Amino acid sequence: MTDKFKQAQCLHKAGRFAEAQDLYVQVVNDNPYDAEALYLLGTLLAQGGRFNKAEVFLRRAVQESPRNSVYHCNLGVTLQNLSQLDRAKGCFQRALKLDRENVDAYYNLAKLYKQLNHIDEALLAYEQAVSLDPNRFDALINMANILVDQGRLRDAITCFDRAAKVNPSSDRPLINLGNTYRRMGLAEKAINAYDAALRVRHNDGLRIKQALTLPTVYQSLDHIDYCRTSLKTQVGELLKDELNIGDPSLETSTTNFFLAYQNRNNRDLQQSIAQLHLLSCPTLSWTAPHCEGQPVRNPGKVRVGFLSTYFRRHSIGRMMIGFITQLPKDEFEIVVITTRGKGDLISRAIEAAADDLLYLPQSFFDAQKTIGELKLDLLFFADIGMDVRTYFLAFARMAPVQCVTWGHPDTTGIPNVDYFVSGEQIEPQDGVEHYSEKLYQLPAPPTYYPFPEIPDGLKVRADFAISQTRTFYLCPQSAVKFHPDIDQLFAGVLRNDDDADIYVVEGAVGHWTEQLRERWRVTIPDVAARIFVLPRQTPEDFLALQSAADVILDTPHFSGGNTSYEAFAMAKPIVTLDSAFMRGRVTSGLYRLMEITELTASSLEEYVAIAVRLGKERDYNLALSRRIGERRDILYGRQDVVDGFAEFAHSVAHKAGAK
Structure with a gap:
């Protein structure tokens, strides 16, 4: 090994990549067949994100030392970053043929299988990595996440526990542990896990999530009262603090979904929670330019946007399909705002009815602005409280008029949601007292529900x-x-x-x-x-x-x-x-x-x-x-409900434009 090569390695380890690269290039020029120098130069280029160049040198390293398992593995990682997934898989498999104890090869093969949605193969590869290295932190975390997706929640908890012991300075496994307990409905255990995570690292988003954690199944009416009292107290305490959250859809990542199942009036509590989110992240209440000052209504048709991540074979899709497909096209310009999915009969019908179709961007704040750029007259949320991003999007003013309906049948408490669209037959006499929004009642439940298709030959x-x-x-x-x-x-x-x-x-x-x-x-x-x-x-x-x-x-x-x-x-x-x-x-x-x-x-x-x-x-x-x-x-198929909604939409859109 030359002094120049040793110096390049020292610079590489010190993070002085540009200087190290210059020396590696000199070494390779002096000896084009030096496999280790080729390998390290390729690795350095990959670390800098220059994967195309890295591939060239890593391939040369493999050619010079074809039985080196590590070289094959790192070439595979580079190819994976270049989206050459089949070739990457071949590299990992060759690496394992050469060395059945190459933990990195198992780990990277598992990540590749997960990317290909070969979930069982991914889980097996992670298990093999962890069996060889029980302290492989990232493998334990990724394996646990797959187990959560498979519904194997107790097994996932075991993995997260192990990961927390392996790396006690990380809050990641503790947060995931809390999220898993939360999914199981074990609120007390979730809260304890979040407590442990907060002792590792301060996290305002997690503090709010911890306060909003509720059981799924209540043991008694007293249990409900205890949980509500605790929630009110914690929200009150957090309102006194100066919290700072950048993106609540990621950092808090929860809604108040389970409040609706307590059989209580949630209006005041929902408003307090909304106030907490707004104080911790003022940018939630962003206003689209066309909504500032006196809104100007679009000439001609009313431009109405329908937003939900559940416009598919789901109760929301079934309840909303008639609203969207039956609105008079000569009066309304229909914009469907949703997420891209596999597509089924309901999602295709809803999307086909749209004059404009927007798939929500991944970035929360990009989604805010993209919806604002649609210049809607009215934004209709089919549900608020079920999906995290939809919930937090409702805090912004993206249209002059914003309303919600019974997809999640509870008030939102959100200041920028103006109306709750319901039905005369389902509201109690004091229904107006249950909503932070203005209650608007259609002549029947707010759906044009098609008569369900009942298949022949049902099971008995x-x-x-x-x-x-x-x-x-x-x-x-x-x-x-x-x-x-x-x-x-x-x-x-x-x-x-x-x-x-x-x-x-x-x-x-x-x-x-x-x-x-x-x-x-x-x-x-x-x-x-x-x-x-x-x-x-x-x-x-x-x-x-x-x-x-x-x-x-x-x-x-x-x-x-x-x-x-x-x-x-x-x-x-x-x-x-x-x-x-x-x-x-x-x-x-x-x-x-x-x-x-x-x-x-x-x-x-x-x-x-x-x-x-x-x-x-x-x-x-x-x-x-x-x-x-x-x-x-x-x-079924109540056109009077659609007509009632059309009348409502015209009325509120014209009022907003006339302010």
Whole structure:
């Protein structure tokens, strides 16, 4: 090894890349076949992002030393950065043939497989890397993230725990650990993990996220009250601090989604949380140039933008497709704002109806400005509270008029959201008191819901291993809707109908259902064994389950929406409870449209009585099913709702332009 080569290596290690490169070039010129010099020159160029040049020297190094596993591996990394993925994979595989203990090769092959969406192969390669080097921090983190995506949350927690022990000076595994516990609905454990992360590094975004962390399943009404009191206290304390957040969509990365399931008026609390976000990141309230001063309305058609990341085969897509496709094109210029996806019938129909289509940029603040550049008269959020970016985008003034509807049926508390568009049949008399926005009520629930297509040859009970001889009560709602009050409803039904069972469907996260089962073993131990959990279903099998049920049980305080429209299309009776807030009055509102009163209870006791009568009296059940079948058409394809929205849009757009 020459002195010049040694000096180049020292400069390289010291980060003096330009000087090191000059010396490496001299060494290579002196000896064009020096594999190590070629390799180090190529590595240095790759470190500087000059991958095309790096490839040249790394290939020469491999040619001079074809049995060097490390050289093949680093060539693979360079090719991966050049998006030559098949060639990169070949390099990693050759590196492993030469050295089965090359941890870097396993690690980089795993990253490549993940990029190719070969998830099982990626996980196996990470496992092999970690088995060779149990302290490989980045492999543990990446492996845990894959396990989270696969729903293997307990295994992910084990990996994040290991990563935290390997590198206690990093808050990354602790934040991810908290996020995983949060996804499982284990709020207390999530908060403790966030505490540990905050002891490692100050993080204002994480402080807010910690304060907003709520359980998915509440154990009792007292538990709800305790969580709300704690949330109010923490938000109040944070409002006193001087917080500084650059991009809340990344640093806080949460909405107030679970507040809606507590059966409380959230207006004041939502406003306090919105104030906290605005104080910690004032740029959230950015105003588009065309909205400054006196807004000028576009001449001619009203330019209305519809925004959601769920314009696809999703309840939001189903609820919104008619609004977007049925608006009169001679009066409205329709702009659809969404994210790029694989595409299905609903997303394609919505996008085809658009005069302009915007796929949201990845950068949050770019998204703000890009929407502002559309120069909309009205921006309509199909949902606020489900998607993090959508939630924080609503803080900006991107159109003179901004409104939201029932996609996530709770007030936002956000100052720049002007209207909440709802329906007369689903709002209580004091509904205006529940919203920070101005409440606008259409003549029916705010959807042009097409009559659902019910496939032929649906599965029957036997296909789900459900008894043919026992009464089949089905509660098809998401686990997050199972308020503690439902326990006594289930118990009342089962105690009064000995020949019956209740079936529910597993939650989006299996751990939520586990927590429900644990709660039932405590609150209703005598009948808990007669509540059965079915696995997640395909959309077609979900319809089949509803079709096969004797009685469908609605969740109190947060009723079915899409599921109720589907069940009524099959003329299935649903037992529901008229609740205090719109989100608990959708099914009962649909009954009001059909002028059917017998299946809406005004108390928990009446709910049980209605359900048991439906279950035990076959003729009564059939009579109500026939009546639903005769009257259900009024629920679907309601042009008066679209016309009502058009009138609303014209009115508010003209008022904004006339200010």
